[in-house]
Amino acid sequence: MxxxxxxxxxxxxxxxxxxxxxxxxxxxxxxxxxxxxxxxxxxxxxxxxxxxxxxxxxxxxxxxxxxxxxxxxxxxxxxxxxxxxxxxxxxxxxEDAPFVAVAVERAGEALRFTTNVGDEVEAGPEHPIRVEVDPESGEPRPYLHVRRGLEALINRPVFYELVEMAEPKPTPDGERYGVTSNGAWFEVGAAQP
CATH class of the missing domain: 3.10.540.10 (duf1285 like domain)
Structure with a gap:
């Protein structure tokens, strides 16, 4: 040292x-x-x-x-x-998040993400997925918690894969779509009218 x-x-x-x-x-x-x-x-x-x-x-x-x-x-x-x-x-x-999630795959009950720096992260209670929505454009900005407060922005193609995997779930605010990984459900969007 x-x-x-x-x-x-x-x-x-x-x-x-x-x-x-x-x-x-x-x-x-x-x-x-x-x-x-x-x-x-x-x-x-x-x-x-x-x-x-x-x-x-x-x-x-x-x-x-x-x-x-x-x-x-x-x-x-x-x-x-x-x-x-x-x-x-x-x-x-x-500028935004320090990492970018560039790939996702289903591995049994888990969604396994790979970041641009080679981290492999399974979404779940300790590694949640969250989606912010721009109030003006309505554009989603999805993130995955990687480690100790560091997140990865989920890039657009990977987010589209998540949307394809999403299933509906009734909520008090109407039907929402989400994905399940390691026993946790993560909302990715609302049902389109």
Missing amino acids: AEAEARPGLEGVIAAAKAAQDAEPKKRGLPPVHLWNPAHSGEIDIVIRRDGAWVHEGAVISREALVRLFSTVLRKDPDGYWLVTPVEKMKIKV
Whole structure:
């Protein structure tokens, strides 16, 4: 970790994230960013665009492995999104959700989503699906909870797949359509008149 301390900013985040991954090579998990509270903090010019692209100083980060590495040290705090390592945390901007759900499949009783950074998430009580509707356009914006307050915007083709899977359910507000995953029902829309 001393190497990461000597290099602040983007290089330090990369070095510390790699060190955290290398520290437990046999475990295929995520670093415990929720436990890290480094004294040093700042901002870095990284934006996660609405389409899921990660942009550093105006240029898209095209190395998929680097984006995946950064995604493992991403944390959402009450004051925004941070790339967090044991030695520092750097605030970044997120235009909508930090991830995009790019695929869904039915796996038994579960809906399994894959994100643009390779996370696989089964929707259910701990990973709910929610749909916001733009009050002016009526356009749906569906999301899936991925981990610790981080969500994935469900892209349009995947949302259309969910709508195809949806079944009606009577509610006090009329018939609603939704999908079931791991014993939980998630509304995806109202019945069309």
